[in-house]
Amino acid sequence: GFMEDRVKKHMEIRDALMERIRQVPGVSARPTDGGSYLFVTIPELDISLHQFIRVLRELAGVTVTPGTEFGPQYLHQFRINFSQDKKKAAAAMDRLLVILERYRKQS
Numbered sequence: 001g002f003m004e005d006r007v008k009k010h011m012e013i014r015d016a017l018m019e020r021i022r023q024v025p026g027v028s029a030r031p032t033d034g035g036s037y038l039f040v041t042i043p044e045l046d047i048s049l050h051q052f053i054r055v056l057r058e059l060a061g062v063t064v065t066p067g068t069e070f071g072p073q074y075l076h077q078f079r080i081n082f083s084q085d086k087k088k089a090a091a092a093m094d095r096l097l098v099i100l101e102r103y104r105k106q107s
Contacts, residue, residue, distance in 0.1 A: 010036060013086045017093050024097055026104070037081040039067070044105040049075060052103060060095035 014031055017038060021029045026043030045052055049066050056062045065081075067074025080096070082089040 009084065009086075013082055013084070013089050014038070016086055016090050017082060020090065020093050020097065024100070027097070027100065036084070037079050039077060039079050040064075041077050042100060044076065045100075045103045046105050047103050049078070052099075053078065055103070056096060056099055060092070060099055062092045062096050064096075 013036075018029060018031055021027050021038075021040065027040065029038040029040045031038060042052075047055070049068065053064055053066055056064060062080070064078040067077030067079065070077075070079070080093075083092070
């Protein structure tokens with residue numbers, strides 16, 4: 001039926017995003033069972049989480065919610081809601097990861 005179809009599509013999008021995230025050292029995410037969002041953990045950056053989120057919006061056209069909205073301890077996390085379009089969601093994640101690499105703190 002309609003719901004099963006939607007859930008299946010939804011999981012395909014989530015899995016495609018998780019696959020990309022897993023390929024990047026220092027980046028991980030907690031997949032959700034139902035919601036169309038991921039809670040992503042990122043490595044230390046050369047800029048603050050809030051600056052990173054602003055840069056993402058300006059340069060990548062991707063809007064995410066800072067983890068600090070869910071608790072002060074989530075300084076290296078953000079929540080991303082993904083669209084119901086697999087190609088668009090994957091492209092947005094790709095743009096996000098490129099920017100992440102640009103600002104990753106060099107050890």
